[in-house]
Amino acid sequence: MKNFFKTAFFSLLVISGFWGFSNFGIPQIKPAPPPVEEKLDLGAMTMDQFIALGGKIFNGKGTCTLCHNAMGRAPMLDKVGANAEERMKDARYKGEAKTVQEYIHESLVKPSAYVVAGFGKSGSNDTESPMPDVSGGGIGLNEAELAAVIAYLQDSSGSEVTVEIPQMDAAPAEGAAPVEEAALKTPEEVIVKYGCGMCHKVADQVGALGPDLTKVGKSKSKDYLRQAILDPEAVIAQGFTGGMMPPTFGEQMKAKELEMLVNYMAGLK
Amino acid sequence: MLTRNMKITFGALMLVILAMFMLPDFMPAVHASEAAAAEATSAAAPASAAASDAAAEPVANAITFPPAPKLTEADYPTIPGVNARVMVWLVAQLHLWFGAFVVAVPMFVFIIEVIGMVTRDERYDNMAYEFIKVSITAYSLTAILGGLLSFGLILFYPDLFKYLAMIFKESMFAYALLFFAESAVLYIYYYGWHWLQGGNKKWIHLTFGLLLNAVGLQLMFLANAWTTFMMSPAAVDAAGVFNGNTWEAIHNFLWNPINIHRVVANVAYGGSVVGAYAAFKFLSAQKKEERAHYDWVGYNANFIAISALLPLPFAGYYLTAEMYAYSQQMGITLMGGVFAWIFIIQAVLIGALFLSANYYLWCGMGRSDGAYRYNPRIKYIAAVLVLAFLVWFTPHTLVLTNSELKDLGGPYHQILGVFGIMPAKNTAVNFLLTFTFLSFVFYRRANKVATVSWAAAGNAAQIALFTVGLINIVILGVYYGYFTNTVYKVAASIPQVLTTLTIIITSLVIDAFMYKGAKDVAPLHWGRMPARSQYALFLLAVSFTWLMGLMGYVRSGIRQHWHVSNIFRDGSPDAFTPGLGYAASVVSVGTIIFMAMVIFVFWLSTISGKHVVAKGYWKEQA
Numbered sequence: 042m043k044n045f046f047k048t049a050f051f052s053l054l055v056i057s058g059f060w061g062f063s064n065f066g067i068p069q070i071k072p073a074p075p076p077v078e079e080k081l082d083l084g085a086m087t088m089d090q091f092i093a094l095g096g097k098i099f100n101g102k103g104t105c106t107l108c109h110n111a112m113g114r115a116p117m118l119d120k121v122g123a124n125a126e127e128r129m130k131d132a133r134y135k136g137e138a139k140t141v142q143e144y145i146h147e148s149l150v151k152p153s154a155y156v157v158a159g160f161g162k163s164g165s166n167d168t169e170s171p172m173p174d175v176s177g178g179g180i181g182l183n184e185a186e187l188a189a190v191i192a193y194l195q196d197s198s199g200s201e202v203t204v205e206i207p208q209m210d211a212a213p214a215e216g217a218a219p220v221e222e223a224a225l226k227t228p229e230e231v232i233v234k235y236g237c238g239m240c241h242k243v244a245d246q247v248g249a250l251g252p253d254l255t256k257v258g259k260s261k262s263k264d265y266l267r268q269a270i271l272d273p274e275a276v277i278a279q280g281f282t283g284g285m286m287p288p289t290f291g292e293q294m295k296a297k298e299l300e301m302l303v304n305y306m307a308g309l310k
Numbered sequence: 311m312l313t314r315n316m317k318i319t320f321g322a323l324m325l326v327i328l329a330m331f332m333l334p335d336f337m338p339a340v341h342a343s344e345a346a347a348a349e350a351t352s353a354a355a356p357a358s359a360a361a362s363d364a365a366a367e368p369v370a371n372a373i374t375f376p377p378a379p380k381l382t383e384a385d386y387p388t389i390p391g392v393n394a395r396v397m398v399w400l401v402a403q404l405h406l407w408f409g410a411f412v413v414a415v416p417m418f419v420f421i422i423e424v425i426g427m428v429t430r431d432e433r434y435d436n437m438a439y440e441f442i443k444v445s446i447t448a449y450s451l452t453a454i455l456g457g458l459l460s461f462g463l464i465l466f467y468p469d470l471f472k473y474l475a476m477i478f479k480e481s482m483f484a485y486a487l488l489f490f491a492e493s494a495v496l497y498i499y500y501y502g503w504h505w506l507q508g509g510n511k512k513w514i515h516l517t518f519g520l521l522l523n524a525v526g527l528q529l530m531f532l533a534n535a536w537t538t539f540m541m542s543p544a545a546v547d548a549a550g551v552f553n554g555n556t557w558e559a560i561h562n563f564l565w566n567p568i569n570i571h572r573v574v575a576n577v578a579y580g581g582s583v584v585g586a587y588a589a590f591k592f593l594s595a596q597k598k599e600e601r602a603h604y605d606w607v608g609y610n611a612n613f614i615a616i617s618a619l620l621p622l623p624f625a626g627y628y629l630t631a632e633m634y635a636y637s638q639q640m641g642i643t644l645m646g647g648v649f650a651w652i653f654i655i656q657a658v659l660i661g662a663l664f665l666s667a668n669y670y671l672w673c674g675m676g677r678s679d680g681a682y683r684y685n686p687r688i689k690y691i692a693a694v695l696v697l698a699f700l701v702w703f704t705p706h707t708l709v710l711t712n713s714e715l716k717d718l719g720g721p722y723h724q725i726l727g728v729f730g731i732m733p734a735k736n737t738a739v740n741f742l743l744t745f746t747f748l749s750f751v752f753y754r755r756a757n758k759v760a761t762v763s764w765a766a767a768g769n770a771a772q773i774a775l776f777t778v779g780l781i782n783i784v785i786l787g788v789y790y791g792y793f794t795n796t797v798y799k800v801a802a803s804i805p806q807v808l809t810t811l812t813i814i815i816t817s818l819v820i821d822a823f824m825y826k827g828a829k830d831v832a833p834l835h836w837g838r839m840p841a842r843s844q845y846a847l848f849l850l851a852v853s854f855t856w857l858m859g860l861m862g863y864v865r866s867g868i869r870q871h872w873h874v875s876n877i878f879r880d881g882s883p884d885a886f887t888p889g890l891g892y893a894a895s896v897v898s899v900g901t902i903i904f905m906a907m908v909i910f911v912f913w914l915s916t917i918s919g920k921h922v923v924a925k926g927y928w929k930e931q932a
């Protein structure tokens with residue numbers, strides 16, 4: 042019996058050693074939560090917002106940066122516009138694109154139409170791309186999201202943005218009649234719904250196009266904040282340019298939501 | 311007889327390795343191109359995949375299958391106070407642990423029985439019988455846990471179960487049949503052990519043993535098909551509509567890589583658990599003969615574990631490379647993201663495995679009176695092992711930072727990036743293997759004096775072999791790793807492995823000739839082992855169990871928020887991937903439950919041998 046306890050104790054010790062190492066010996070990274078389908082209101086977007094949206098998808102839901110990063114897993118896309126012209130003339134090109142926009146679109150949904158030299162699947166001699174079709178399966182971008190990503194890529198690679206913002210409603214309201222939605226309950230919900238986090242650092246969102254709002258209540262009054270939302274052009278925050286922040290929130294938000302949001306931001310000190 | 315034991319096991323081992331490298335060539339249906347086709351979501355893809363799969367049986371077009379359901383939280387039944395995911399997770403893992411054990415034990419029981427028959431040494435036969443006895447109770451526990459697992463899936467994940475059952479309908483039926491066949495064969499093999507003895511009867515018994523293994527392996531392969539289907543689905547289109555070809559679904563992209571890794575890992579695992587059993591018996595033994603017996607059993611168990619441990623890293627890398635080939639996204643999720651840290655823990659665990667197995671060998675040299683000749687060298691082996699272990703364990707994620715990559719001279723290969731950052735680690739692994747083998751060579755020699763005239767020359771040749779081989783491994787690692795352009799980094803691992811294999815095989819051949827008719831220094835003193843050596847066997851078994859649990863988490867974790875990768879989304883509240891610390895807690899709890907159940911199994915096998923004569927209890931018969 043003594044041996045039983047000794048060996049049991051020893052085994053427990055080993056297990057707690059492994060457990061302890063896994064919990065305290067290495068950094069604890071929390072895996073990203075599953076992506077959620079966001080409702081987009083494209084009708085109210087300017088091109089800059091649309092490009093910003095593309096950037097957000099590129100860095101987030103699209104998981105593009107998993108491969109397209111400085112570590113050489115996939116080609117960098119900072120010259121994709123200029124490169125596209127070359128690629129379409131290449132003898133190995135198997136696609137049907139005529140324009141840069143079409144080329145990028147094709148790269149996203151039929152990656153094997155052209156495989157950048159040296160990046161093909163092993164053993165395929167650069168005839169098959171390891172990149173998944175981002176419109177299907179695991180990533181599942183819809184047409185509007187694809188367009189936004191293309192706009193972003195065109196913009197960030199310094200070529201002309203030829204994409205047009207799709208006029209259709211990106212996420213067609215399920216159920217035909219426009220049912221009056223109930224007002225949201227928390228300021229965080231409001232921030233998520235109206236996409237403030239796309240541009241602002243606020244409530245665990247990390248947008249960087251607009252000012253950081255995590256301490257905005259320190260220097261700004263409620264009236265200022267209310268105005269900043271209802272009429273963004275009235276006062277342009279220092280170091281930023283006007284015309285970026287959507288002017289339409291006043292029409293979309295319910296009064297209750299607006300007040301909740303203003304009170305919330307005023308409390309961020 | 312030891313030599314024979316070794317020769318046979320190593321022969322089997324080499325065959326496994328060979329098979330591992332050859333298998334991809336025999337898998338016409340599963341090739342990168344088709345995986346890509348299966349992955350591609352264009353409507354044409356399933357057609358082209360089917361077209362290129364010449365072996366595909368004609369599919370009845372009449373039946374059309376529904377697509378994978380789109381679930382919401384409401385579709386998952388809940389029981390207040392029960393965490394469905396943790397329940398299913400634990401039960402599945404326990405089932406896997408026991409399953410691995412009962413699949414593995416008959417494999418080496420069969421080999422040991424053959425050794426016993428060939429050498430006519432009855433001790434082997436008795437040991438084999440003792441092992442199979444232990445696995446009988448484990449077998450019923452496996453079945454009970456399997457039942458619980460199905461029950462848990464039906465209860466908490468009914469739609470997933472329905473979907474998988476639809477695709478694997480036929481094979482589930484086959485599974486049930488195989489299960490009955492396995493039970494029947496196992497019982498005949500076990501209960502017929504003492505009946506089928508001697509002459510032709512022994513051959514019949516061995517045939518049952520072979521049959522038992524064949525059925526057991528098939529059973530496992532079938533179960534693997536469901537797991538791997540969830541990772542790398544085949545025979546379904548992008549919406550999850552099944553094309554009716556069950557074989558294609560079974561024979562999915564990751565099926566064989568996991569089959570191979572699991573077979574090898576299970577043998578090593580089975581060996582380690584049996585080793586713990588022997589260690590416990592050794593520690594509690596009262597009589598000297600009993601100690602000697604269990605020392606000997608423990609030695610053999612450890613030998614089995616090490617033999618299977620040596621090819622395991624290669625099977626692991628092969629599995630990883632195949633994951634990359636299947637989906638770069640999956641590969642990077644595995645090695646680059648949250649899971650990158652897992653492999654640090656994995657390295658610690660594997661380091662623990664190798665060090666404890668080696669430590670046990672070194673302690674074992676105490677059994678021999680001739681060991682003093684080799685003892686001084688052990689400390690160098692220990693130093694190299696620790697060093698190799700440290701290299702293996704550190705650079706993994708560090709190299710992933712951008713600045714380090716620049717220092718290394720640029721980014722690594724895109725697809726087999728794992729290997730790209732691996733030259734240092736590969737070198738370390740090969741050192742680990744070579745020196746573990748060296749430990750073993752020393753152990754064997756400890757009690758022998760070569761009598762052939764060319765012994766000195768042979769020795770020199772072996773020293774040269776090891777030296778040149780190790781230098782070659784280092785040069786390959788350094789050169790390919792740091793001085794060539796990126797594409798060639800991948801290339802280093804293969805010649806390194808070949809070098810290691812060459813060292814092992816050539817050295818074994820030289821040894822076999824050199825120690826032919828060698829003199830024993832003195833009979834081995836079985837049982838002359840310090841108690842702490844037995845704790846090394848415990849460390850081995852516990853680390854192995856924990857490692858398996860951890861890798862189970864990785865295997866399922868890389869599917870992220872999908873039940874079936876990219877086809878069937880997990881809509882439950884638990885769709886998120888749990889963090890590493892949390893997983894470690896679940897794995898630890900699982901390991902403790904498993905150990906408790908194993909102790910129960912061992913205990914059962916001891917009470918069955920106990921007889922109490924209750925005097926005066928029974929009515930006297932007239």
Ligand code: HEM
Nearest residue numbers: 410568572575622623626627630660857858861862864865
């Ligand atoms: C000495 C080296 C290794 C040991 C001892 C080892 C051990 C194990 C064990 C015991 C299992 C569980 C098998 C089962 O569930 O039946 C496992 C699974 C796994 N291993 Fe390894 N392994 C090794 C190397 C590797 C390497 C190098 C990799 C990849 C980098 C790897 C990746 C995996 C994965 C992904 C699984 C889960 C697959 C499954 O469920 O079977 N292994 N390993």
